Each structure stands twice: as C-alpha cells, then as structure tokens.
Amino acid sequence: MVQQSIAGLHGRPTGAAEGDRSARARVVILLLCAGLVLAVLLSLTSGASDASAVTVIRDWLTGASPGDEALSARDRLIIYDIRMPRVMMGMLVGAALAVSGAVMQGLFRNPLADPGLIGVSAGSSLGAVAVIVLGATVLAPVTTALGSLALPLAAFFGGLATTLLLYQVATRRGRTSVATMLLAGIALAALAMALTGILIFMADDRQLRDLTFWSLGSLGGATWQKIGSVGPVILLALAAMPFLARGLNALALGEATAGHLGIPVQRLKYTAIVGVSAAVGASVAVSGGIGFVGIVVPHLLRLLIGPDNRYLLPASALLGAGLLLLADAVARTIVAPAELPIGIITAVAGAPFFLWILLRKRGVIDL
Amino acid sequence: MIEAQDVSVSIGGKRIVANIDFATRPGELAAIVGPNGSGKTTFLKALSGELGYGGRIAINGRDLAAMKPAEAASARAVLPQATSLSFPFTVHEIVRLGLVGGRSGVLPGEDARLPERALARVDLEGFAGRFYQELSGGEQQRVQLARVLCQVWAPVLDGKPRYLFLDEPVSSLDIKHQLIIMNIARDFAARGGGVIAILHDLNLAAMYADRIFVMHRGRLAATGSPREVLEDGLIEKVFGCRLRVGVLPSGDVPFVLPQSAS
Numbered sequence: 001m002v003q004q005s006i007a008g009l010h011g012r013p014t015g016a017a018e019g020d021r022s023a024r025a026r027v028v029i030l031l032l033c034a035g036l037v038l039a040v041l042l043s044l045t046s047g048a049s050d051a052s053a054v055t056v057i058r059d060w061l062t063g064a065s066p067g068d069e070a071l072s073a074r075d076r077l078i079i080y081d082i083r084m085p086r087v088m089m090g091m092l093v094g095a096a097l098a099v100s101g102a103v104m105q106g107l108f109r110n111p112l113a114d115p116g117l118i119g120v121s122a123g124s125s126l127g128a129v130a131v132i133v134l135g136a137t138v139l140a141p142v143t144t145a146l147g148s149l150a151l152p153l154a155a156f157f158g159g160l161a162t163t164l165l166l167y168q169v170a171t172r173r174g175r176t177s178v179a180t181m182l183l184a185g186i187a188l189a190a191l192a193m194a195l196t197g198i199l200i201f202m203a204d205d206r207q208l209r210d211l212t213f214w215s216l217g218s219l220g221g222a223t224w225q226k227i228g229s230v231g232p233v234i235l236l237a238l239a240a241m242p243f244l245a246r247g248l249n250a251l252a253l254g255e256a257t258a259g260h261l262g263i264p265v266q267r268l269k270y271t272a273i274v275g276v277s278a279a280v281g282a283s284v285a286v287s288g289g290i291g292f293v294g295i296v297v298p299h300l301l302r303l304l305i306g307p308d309n310r311y312l313l314p315a316s317a318l319l320g321a322g323l324l325l326l327a328d329a330v331a332r333t334i335v336a337p338a339e340l341p342i343g344i345i346t347a348v349a350g351a352p353f354f355l356w357i358l359l360r361k362r363g364v365i366d367l
Numbered sequence: 368m369i370e371a372q373d374v375s376v377s378i379g380g381k382r383i384v385a386n387i388d389f390a391t392r393p394g395e396l397a398a399i400v401g402p403n404g405s406g407k408t409t410f411l412k413a414l415s416g417e418l419g420y421g422g423r424i425a426i427n428g429r430d431l432a433a434m435k436p437a438e439a440a441s442a443r444a445v446l447p448q449a450t451s452l453s454f455p456f457t458v459h460e461i462v463r464l465g466l467v468g469g470r471s472g473v474l475p476g477e478d479a480r481l482p483e484r485a486l487a488r489v490d491l492e493g494f495a496g497r498f499y500q501e502l503s504g505g506e507q508q509r510v511q512l513a514r515v516l517c518q519v520w521a522p523v524l525d526g527k528p529r530y531l532f533l534d535e536p537v538s539s540l541d542i543k544h545q546l547i548i549m550n551i552a553r554d555f556a557a558r559g560g561g562v563i564a565i566l567h568d569l570n571l572a573a574m575y576a577d578r579i580f581v582m583h584r585g586r587l588a589a590t591g592s593p594r595e596v597l598e599d600g601l602i603e604k605v606f607g608c609r610l611r612v613g614v615l616p617s618g619d620v621p622f623v624l625p626q627s628a629s
Binding site: 249252257 | 412415416417435436437438439440441444445447450451452453454455456457458459460461463464465467468470493495496497518
C-alpha cells in the first residue's frame with residue numbers, strides 16, 4: 001500500500017507555480033512534524049509498562065502532583081528515566097543518520113552515498129571496539145579517566161580521524177576528487193574493519209557478547225548522561241547543516257558550476273565532512289551499527305518533495321527521527337520481554353526497500 | 368572590461384594554453400574560434416576562475432585571483448559545454464539555482480518570477496514543470512542558459528558591466544534556436560554587458576561577433592573584426608583545410624546561411 005501511494009505521487013510537480021515543489025514540501029514537513037509527535041507518544045507508552053498515552057499526557061500537563069489517575073511511581077520511573085532518554089536518543093540518532101545521509105549524497109552527487117560507504121561508520125566502530133576490548137588493559141588509564149564517556153568519545157574520534165585521513169588522500173591542491181574519495185573510503189572502511197577484526201579476535205567471551213550487541217545497534221543503553229555527552233555534538237552538527245542546503249543544491253550541477261554560481265565549494269565540502277563525521281561518530285558511539293536510515297529516508301523524501309536540500313534536510317531529520325522511534329518500538333515489543341537489536345529491524349525493513357528503489361530506478365541512477 | 372595578460376594554463380605538466388593576451392570591452396560580443404583541442408575551453412575556464420593559471424586576469428579592473436566566489440559570480444555567469452545532473456530536479460528548480468547568489472539585478476520581489484521569464488526568453492515556455500533529465504540535449508542546453516541568464520539578468524549592475532561566458536552555447540541546437548540564443552547574447556551586449564562565446568560555426572561568428580579571437584595550438588593566432596580575421600590563409604593555417612571565404616557553391620547545390628534569416 002505504501003509502495004502504491006509512493007509510486008502514485010512519484011514526486012510529480014503539481015500546483016500553481018509549475019515545477020516549484022516548495023509548497024508541497026512545506027506540507028510534507030508539517031505532516032512529518034505531526035507524525036513525529038505521534039511516534040514519540042507511541043514510543044513513550046509502548047513496552048512492558050501499560051501506562052496509556054492519556055495518562056502520560058495528563059501527567060505532563062498537571063505536573064508531578066500525584067492525583068488519583070496519575071502515574072504510579074514505578075510508571076513514572078519507567079517513563080521519565082528509561083523511556084524518555086531512549087526516545088530522545090532515538091530522535092537524535094535517527095535525525096543525525098538521515099541528515100548525514102542526505103548531506104553525503106549531495107556532497108558526492110550520488111544518491112547512493114552514505115556515511116557507511118565512505119568509512120565514517122567503520123572508523124567510529126573501530127574506536128568503539130578498541131575501548132570495549134582494550135579498555136581494561138592497554139587503554140585502562142584512558143577509560144578510567146573518562147568513565148562512561150570513553151566509548152562515545154572513542155567512536156567520535158575514530159569517525160573524525162577516518163574522515164580527515166580520507167580528505168587528505170582525496171584532496172590535491174585544494175580540490176577534492178569525489179571519485180577518489182569514494183574509492184579511498186572503501187579502502188579505509190576495509191582497513192578499519194580488518195583492525196576491528198583483530199580486536200574482536202583478541203576479545204574474551206564477555207567482551208564478544210558486548211561487541212555483538214553493540215554492533216547490531218540498540219537504543220537500549222540510553223541514559224540522560226549519554227544524551228548530555230553526545231546530544232550537543234549531534235545538535236550542533238544538525239544545526240550547521242541547513243546552512244549547507246543552498247550550496248548542496250548548486251553542487252548538484254557539478255563543482256565547477258557551483259563555484260560559478262558563487263558557492264565557496266571547498267569550504268562547503270569541509271563543513272559538510274566535519275559535520276557528518278561528528279554526527280555519525282556520535283550516533284555510532286551511543287547506538288552501534290544502525291544501517292539504511294541514511295539511504296532510505298532521503299530517497300523516500302526525494303520521491304515526495306524533490307531533491308531541494310532546503311526542504312530535504314529538515315524533512316530527513318523529522319522522518320529519520322520518527323522512523324527510528326517506530327523501529328525501536330518494534331524492537332522492544334516484538335520479542336518482549338526480550339529486545340531485538342534495532343539494527344536488525346532497520347536492516348530487515350531497509351534493505352528490501354533499498355533494493356526496490358534500485359529496481360524502480362534501474363537505468364536512471366548511473367554510478 | 369575583461370583583460371588577460373600573458374595567461375598560460377598547464378594541466379598535468381602539459382601546457383594547454385600559452386601566453387595569451389586578451390581583452391574585451393562591455394558592449395562587445397567576443398567569439399573564440401579554433402579547431403578542437405586548441406585550448407578554447409581551457410582558456411575560458413581560466414577566465415572563469417575554474418582552473419589555475421599563470422599571468423594575470425582582471426574583470427572590471429579587479430584581479431580575478433583576489434575575487435571571492437560570490438564576487439566573481441556577481442560579475443559573470445558561465446555556461447559550461449555540458450552539465451550532468453545527479454538528482455531529479457525540475458526545470459524550474461534548475462533555473463532558480465541561478466538566483467542562489469541573489470545578484471540577478473531585478474527589483475526585490477521580482478526574483479520569484481525570473482525563472483519563468485528566463486525560460487520564455489530561451490523559448491521554453493511551459494517547460495518549468497518538466498524533469499530536467501527527461502529533456503533532449505538541446506532543451507537541456509537552453510535550460511542551462513536560462514539559469515545563467517538569471518544569475519546576471521541585468522547586464523549592468525551598480526554601474527558595473529557584467530559578462531556572459533558561453534562555451535559552445537549553440538552546439539546542440541537547431542538553426543532556429545541557434546539564432547534565438549545568439550540574439551540573446553547580442554542583446555545582452557547591446558544593453559551594456561559583455562559576452563565571450565566559444566563558437567564552432569564561422570558563419571555565426573562572422574554574423575554576431577564584434578571581435579573574433581582565433582586560437583591555434585594553445586596560442587592566439589589572430590584577433591580582429593570578422594572581416595579582418597576570416598581570410599583564406601588564416602583558415603587554412605589554423606584549421607588545416609583549404610576553404611575559401613565568400614565563395615558560393617557551384618551549380619545547384621542548395622545552401623542555407625544564418626545571415627539569410629529575417
């Protein structure tokens with residue numbers, strides 16, 4: 001059903017100003033806002049505790065004063081200290097992954113580009129795995145000093161280091177070759193995965209279990225403290241990206257033409273790269289490997305509202321956040337009381353969708 | 368005024384453009400002609416700041432090397448030979464990209480209608496809602512020209528002339544649209560702007576250009592009015608084939624020249 005309605009809309013421009021899809025984009029963004037609110041409510045109220053949406057909203061509105069129908073202390077604990085940070089984390093990570101995907105695709109002028117593709121995610125994973133495996137031995141001084149921040153920071157710097165290395169390799173005399181960067185990204189991702197493999201080989205049984213669950217992706221470990229450490233990074237990166245929208249639009253015509261139009265192309269590329277690695281590194285650190293959000297969300301939205309990044313970026317943030325909350329709700333309920341890693345949900349839903357996009361666009365996308 | 372002094376460009380250690388002195392005034396349509404591989408496009412890319420160069424280039428007296436992208440974008444617009452597109456933009460959305468620098472030069476508020484007017488000028492009325500990638504090559508070329516026109520819609524802004532750099536603007540157009548596009552270029556110059564166009568059709572160059580620059584093996588082989596430049600000896604030397612200027616075909620072979628358009 002979803003497929004039919006998408007195929008029916010197909011991004012065909014309609015309306016008064018011909019070829020101008022701004023009006024439609026604004027409507028879609030409003031709908032996405034509403035959808036996100038619903039996803040938040042659903043997320044807060046689904047799971048082992050049966051506090052209903054109505055009670056939760058009433059509790060919000062009346063404050064913490066205990067009334068006859070207010071939440072029990074247990075429910076309040078579950079909602080405010082477990083589910084709410086988890087919902088916040090889901091929104092941050094979903095928005096970060098989806099917007100990073102959209103920005104990368106604009107930067108590489110390639111609708112199939114993704115932070116996972118150019119090695120940012122692999123670099124972040126390497127950093128995180130190093131902390132998990134070596135945290136008690138070689139890196140012990142670092143991990144004891146940083147405490148629970150060690151993992152997110154390591155993932156963040158792993159992603160950033162990979163991206164900067166990549167940038168060095170692909171840039172000659174101030175110009176970044178996108179083809180070189182894609183290929184170098186594949187090489188660096190392979191290298192990072194090999195190093196990660198060595199670390200996994202060294203890991204003991206308990207570490208292996210940690211690693212497996214972390215790498216499958218989960219929002220389960222969300223706490224207010226983690227949000228405090230990675231939230232600002234993600235929010236800062238997200239806040240910078242709307243300033244890239246016009247430049248990324250011009251970049252669709254090629255680097256030279258974007259320059260002719262007055263876009264400072266090198267600065268644009270540099271800002272995009274740093275922003276994406278920060279957002280992705282922070283996301284990987286707290287939630288592990290959550291795939292396909294960065295490819296599927298922007299793609300779906302381009303079908304609906306077109307490729308104009310001024311609308312695509314905010315819409316991607318909203319849809320990414322909402323979809324990840326829904327995926328997380330499924331992850332929590334489908335095998336309750338156990339919990340499925342969310343990366344499995346996004347892959348099971350995202351991979352076939354992605355293949356469907358490829359089939360539909362066969363002959364249109366040229367790499 | 369666009370001035371180039373002793374401009375050279377090397378790509379990968381090979382010298383493509385060597386020691387070119389070039390100047391064109393506002394109000395003038397300058398045509399660059401020459402055989403394939405003579406360095407025309409490379410020279411235009413140096414003028415547009417896209418390629419590094421030796422020597423000096425100045426636009427309206429300002430050193431190009433010192434100009435920021437936004438400043439250069441307000442002084443000149445560039446139509447490249449070919450433009451590939453990575454996402455399914457509509458024609459309207461492509462043309463609107465010409466306004467990204469915000470220096471089209473129309474009254475505030477008229478910007479929004481400019482893409483429509485630009486499309487009408489290049490004879491693409493009613494194409495705004497079409498997908499760019501679904502158009503023919505010639506239509507795409509005219510969409511790009513409409514975008515370029517939006518960028519410098521007013522040929523003179525704040526008392527300073529602006530310029531169109533056109534790399535083979537009519538290469539994939541039928542004869543009617545060749546004439547339409549060349550008339551737009553001439554009109555832009557007539558209203559105080561400047562145009563530099565790379566052309567392959569010597570008849571079009573003779574008909575529209577105020578001055579022709581002939582390039583040969585990376586150097587400037589001749590400069591002057593069409594009458595001065597287009598002569599048998601130069602054409603044979605530069606293009607390597609024996610042609611005679613102004614000779615009609617013998618017998619009853621039909622021929623159609625752009626000059627006969629009325």
